[in-house]
Amino acid sequence: MLALIGLAYAGLAWLCLAMDRHHRQVTGAAVGAAFARSLRLAGSVALALSFAAAVAADGWSFGPVAWFGGVTAAGLALVLLLPYRPRLAVGLSLAGCLVAILDVAAGALLR
Amino acid sequence: MKYGFRRTMAWAHGWAGLVVGWLLFAVFLTGTLSFYRQEITAWMRPEWRPGPAIERSLAADRAEARLKTIGRQANRWLIDLPDGRDRAAHLAVWRDPGQAPRFQREEFDPAADRPVDARRTYGGDFLYYFHFDLQMPSIWGRLLVGLAAVIMLALIVSGIVVHVRIFKDFFTFRPQKGGQRAWLDAHNAVGVMALPFHLMITYTGLVTLMFLYLPWGIDLAYRGDRAAFYAEAALAQSPPAPTGKAVPLVPLGPLVATAEAHWGLPAGRIDVYRPGDAAAVVRIHAADSSGLAHRRHQIAFDGTTGAILAVEDGRPAGIVRAVMYGLHLGRFAGPTLRLLYVVAGLAGTAMIATGLVLWLVKRRPRRQRLIEGLNVGAMAGLVIAIAAFFWANRLIPAERAGRDDLEAVVFFATWAVAAVHGACRPHLRAWTEQLGFAALLYGGLPVLNAATSGRHLGHSVAQGDWMLAGFDLAGLAIGLFLGWLSLRVARCSR
Numbered sequence: 001m002l003a004l005i006g007l008a009y010a011g012l013a014w015l016c017l018a019m020d021r022h023h024r025q026v027t028g029a030a031v032g033a034a035f036a037r038s039l040r041l042a043g044s045v046a047l048a049l050s051f052a053a054a055v056a057a058d059g060w061s062f063g064p065v066a067w068f069g070g071v072t073a074a075g076l077a078l079v080l081l082l083p084y085r086p087r088l089a090v091g092l093s094l095a096g097c098l099v100a101i102l103d104v105a106a107g108a109l110l111r
Numbered sequence: 112m113k114y115g116f117r118r119t120m121a122w123a124h125g126w127a128g129l130v131v132g133w134l135l136f137a138v139f140l141t142g143t144l145s146f147y148r149q150e151i152t153a154w155m156r157p158e159w160r161p162g163p164a165i166e167r168s169l170a171a172d173r174a175e176a177r178l179k180t181i182g183r184q185a186n187r188w189l190i191d192l193p194d195g196r197d198r199a200a201h202l203a204v205w206r207d208p209g210q211a212p213r214f215q216r217e218e219f220d221p222a223a224d225r226p227v228d229a230r231r232t233y234g235g236d237f238l239y240y241f242h243f244d245l246q247m248p249s250i251w252g253r254l255l256v257g258l259a260a261v262i263m264l265a266l267i268v269s270g271i272v273v274h275v276r277i278f279k280d281f282f283t284f285r286p287q288k289g290g291q292r293a294w295l296d297a298h299n300a301v302g303v304m305a306l307p308f309h310l311m312i313t314y315t316g317l318v319t320l321m322f323l324y325l326p327w328g329i330d331l332a333y334r335g336d337r338a339a340f341y342a343e344a345a346l347a348q349s350p351p352a353p354t355g356k357a358v359p360l361v362p363l364g365p366l367v368a369t370a371e372a373h374w375g376l377p378a379g380r381i382d383v384y385r386p387g388d389a390a391a392v393v394r395i396h397a398a399d400s401s402g403l404a405h406r407r408h409q410i411a412f413d414g415t416t417g418a419i420l421a422v423e424d425g426r427p428a429g430i431v432r433a434v435m436y437g438l439h440l441g442r443f444a445g446p447t448l449r450l451l452y453v454v455a456g457l458a459g460t461a462m463i464a465t466g467l468v469l470w471l472v473k474r475r476p477r478r479q480r481l482i483e484g485l486n487v488g489a490m491a492g493l494v495i496a497i498a499a500f501f502w503a504n505r506l507i508p509a510e511r512a513g514r515d516d517l518e519a520v521v522f523f524a525t526w527a528v529a530a531v532h533g534a535c536r537p538h539l540r541a542w543t544e545q546l547g548f549a550a551l552l553y554g555g556l557p558v559l560n561a562a563t564s565g566r567h568l569g570h571s572v573a574q575g576d577w578m579l580a581g582f583d584l585a586g587l588a589i590g591l592f593l594g595w596l597s598l599r600v601a602r603c604s605r
Contacts, residue, residue, distance in 0.1 A: 001447045016282040061403045062443060068307045069451030075304040076458060079284050 003053040003103040004066060006096035009074035011046030013093035014039045016078065026086045046097075047071070053100065057107075117273060124269040125470060129482070131259045131266075132467045133489035138256055139463055140493060142242035142312075143456030145235065146441060146449055147582075149196040152234030154582040155504045157564035159229035161198030162222025167371070167378055168364035170221035174200045175363045177219055177226075178386070184210055186350040188383040190363075194398060196578070199227050205350075230509040232518060237500070243320070246519070250323060256316075257324050263313045267306075274299055291472050298465040301458040308455035309462070315439035318432060345409060345423045348384060348394065356389040361417040366393055370410045373422070376401040383414065391415055399442035404433035464490055484541075487533030488526075491545035494593070496526035498552035501586075505563040539604035546597035554590025557583035 016022045018039035023031035031039075054070065055063035074096075081089040144151065174190045182188050182204035191201040200219045206212070218227035233240075245252035271277065281303060284296045302309065322329065326337065333340045341347040360383065367378045379398030385391045391414025396406050407430060411420040425433060437443060441452045467486050471479060503521035507514045533541045560583055561567030571580040 012282075019279075019282070022282055058448075062448070065403070065438065065444075066448050066451065068311075069448060069455060072305045072308060072458065073451055073454045075282075076301065076454065079282055079300045079304060082282060083284050083286055 001054075001057060001066065001070070003100040003107075004050050004057065004070040005074055006098070006100035006103070007046045007050035007053055008067075008071045009078060009096040010093040010100075011043045011050060012071070012075050012078050013090050013096070014043035014046065016043075016082070017090055018043065022082070022086075025082065026090050049100075053104070117275070120269045120272045124266060124273050125473075127262050127269075128266055128463075128466050129470050131262045132463055132470075133485060134255065134259045135263055136460060136463045136467070136490055137245075137493055138242050138259065139456060139460040141238040141497075142316075143453055143460060144497070145239040145242055146444075146452050146456065148235030148239050150235070150578050150582055151238065152197075152232075152236065153578045154560070155232045155234040155501070156227070156229040157505075157560065157566055157579075158509065159220075159227055161193075161220065164193070164195070164198065165222050167192050168367040170200055171367045171378075171381060172362060172364035173221045173224050174202060174219055174381075175360070177217075177224075178202055178204065178383075179360075181215070181217060182386070185386060186353075186384065188381075188386055190381040190383075192367075192379055192381070192398070193221060194377075194379070194400065198222065230504075231515040232504055233515050237519060237522070238497070243316075246523075253320055253323060257320060260313055260317050264310075264317075267302075267309055267313065270302060271306075274303070277303060290475075291469070294465055294469045294472050298462060298469055301462045301465065305455045305458035305462070308452075309459050311438055312456070312459065315435040318435040319439055321432070344429055345425070346429075348382070348392075350384040351390040351392060353385055354389040357387055358389045358391070358415045360386045360391055360414055361393070361412070363393065366395060366412050366417055369412075369417075369419075370395040370397075373410060374401070374408055376408065380406070386414065389415060392420065399437075399440070401443070403437045403443060404430050405437035405440060405442070407433045478538075483538040484530075484534030487538070487541045487545060488530030491542060491549060492526050492529030492533060495529050495545060495549045495552060496522050498549060498556070499525035501556060502552060502559060505559050537604075539600055543597050543601045543604060546593050546600060550590045550592075550594035550597055552590075553586045553593060556586030556590075 017026060018031060018036040020031055023029070050070065051067050054067035057063065058066050078089055170192055171190065178188045184206055185204045186207050187205040189203040193200050200221050201216070202219050203214070203216045205214055220227045240246070243253055243256050245255060280299060284300045286293045317324065329337055329340045338349050342349065363381060367381070370378050374397055377398040377400065378395050380396040382394040383391065393412040393414045395410050395412070397408040399405065401408065404425065407425040409423050412418065413420055441449065444452055467490070471482060471486065500518055500522040503518045507517055529545060533545065536544065557568050566579055568580060568583045571583070
């Protein structure tokens with residue numbers, strides 16, 4: 001469940017950063033076209049991986065339910081944090097990835 | 112043309128939202144709290160400390176022995192077995208017309224092999240039932256909530272239509288802009304982020320009561336015999352006619368073990384029809400935690416021999432309904448997924464609340480005294496009333512007769528007083544005062560618990576009793592949030 005939420009947060013944060021308005025909000029500058037494309041790609045991949053993590057953890061019946069819940073919670077956290085602490089909001093995406101990696105590694109070790 | 116269509120939708124969204132918003136706020140808030148129904152009940156019965164978890168087959172045997180004492184001449188017994196969150200077994204007894212009492216129920220502690228010895232309270236069940244029947248007589252509450260749910264679906268769809276830049280504004284929230292812009296952003300953000308939940312919970316909510324709302328297809332196909340439909344769909348059975356020949360009921364424990372071995376899933380519910388009669392039938396259902404589909408698996412046994420009569424795993428249409436039902440209740444969810452359900456439910460509550468506030472903000476500087484008063488009374492008032500319900504639970508003496516109904520009276524009376532206060536005070540002052548009062552009530556819950564039960568936060572955390580500690584901590588968190596909100600409103604009103 002931690003991997004799901006961490007990856008969902010990272011995916012949404014990168015998709016958000018790929019948008020001009022939010023890139024300005026975080027860095028003060030417009031986003032380059034190539035960077036925006038890679039952010040969109042990375043964000044989509046992270047969201048897809050979060051779905052895979054959900055299904056791997058909870059199976060095909062509960063997994064998708066958990067995924068919708070996880071994406072919703074991650075999205076709410078991002079949207080509420082962004083106007084107050086824009087850099088932290090985007091920086092947390094790296095923490096989300098780290099949590100996901102640790103969660104998957106711990107799962108693999110404990111198996 | 113397109114402009115006209117959107118304008119029309121925006122108009123409908125605003126007015127329909129205003130008409131049912133207060134009711135929907137109450138349904139969403141109490142419904143969201145219902146995901147913690149068992150935890151709330153546990154906090155409201157502090158003197159009962161459940162024993163260790165025991166085998167379900169043993170619990171079934173003990174419940175059966177208890178029902179043989181309290182449930183004579185019954186046409187049906189119902190046993191809801193304990194699970195990880197609720198260590199009590201719930202027993203119910205029905206009798207034929209002419210026998211008294213027609214219905215009785217008891218909370219039973221299978222580990223201690225005696226009835227649950229605690230204060231009488233509706234506990235979390237009060238909020239659960241309120242969220243769909245509003246404590247109204249007969250089916251009026253259910254009809255009202257159903258109507259509101261249909262309008263909610265229309266509101267969600269019209270909201271999507273009206274929200275022109277749904278993708279461009281996906282992450283947009285500009286609180287610093289203030290006024291209408293900020294409220295609209297907030298309304299959109301909680302609406303869009305939890306949109307799958309809003310659609311799911313509203314639609315599946317209607318599905319849970321679909322046979323009440325739309326019975327006519329059944330009436331046509333089954334020529335008015337609804338019982339025949341329920342039996343064929345394995346939703347509910349009528350007790351078989353009694354033979355009058357007394358034959359002892361087969362022990363239930365081994366049947367539970369047989370059913371669990373057959374499914375590889377835990378059993379959750381046992382239905383016994385005509386116990387002690389030669390016509391006896393026992394139906395065992397898999398636990399709610401076993402899958403998305405609610406009560407999909409059941410096995411019927413002969414109640415005198417224990418032979419399997421039927422194994423029912425549902426048919427496609429029934430399974431579709433059962434999955435929607437299960438999704439609405441979320442009883443399959445573990446602690447984390449349950450928390451996600453609650454987060455999404457609170458987002459829905461916030462969506463309705465921001466929508467109602469937005470209706471007023473949009474019309475500023477024109478004042479709408481009636482709507483202002485109703486907003487405070489329906490929203491802050493309900494938040495206070497729920498806290499007052501918890502306080503009443505601990506302040507009404509545990510031994511007092513009729514105390515469970517008195518708790519409910521305190522809930523409604525507090526709500527009424529808050530509504531009057533909200534209508535009389537200047538608008539922002541009313542919000543500040545009610546949110547501040549609510550903050551004290553919620554923040555004080557751990558103190559109240561420590562003072563009236565001795566199982567204070569330090570104790571429950573040390574014991575690893577997270578059900579009780581979770582309630583206290585949630586009270587503290589809600590209190591802090593409401594206090595912050597109250598200060599924010601106070602700053603606006605200056």
